[in-house]
Amino acid sequence: TLAEAEEQANRIIKQTESDAKSRLVDADAYALRSLRSLERQLNNITESVRKGIDMLAEDTVVTANGYHT
Structure with missing residues (x-):
């Protein structure tokens, strides 16, 4: 019947919306992990550059002072 079809369509829409939200949360978590990892790597590189400069x-x-240790 039409009512059953509409009910089924609504269930499918709700499930699809739930799946989409879940994927967004997973994608955000992945992006956050990736950015934190990149930040650690950049900090390590920055530290190495500072040591080299020093x-x-x-x-x-x-x-310049005429002597070397």
């Missing part, structure tokens, strides 16, 4: 700056100052 070493070169120290060597440059020592050399």
Whole structure:
């Protein structure tokens, strides 16, 4: 009957909306994990760059002063 078809259509719509919301939550969680991982990697790279800059700056100052350690 028409009423049963409408009821079934409504169930399908609700299930589809629920599935879509679930996928969005999963996608957001994945994106957050990925961004946190990227942030950690960038922090590690930044730390390495800082150490390199500090070493070169120290060597440059020592050399400019006429002596080297």
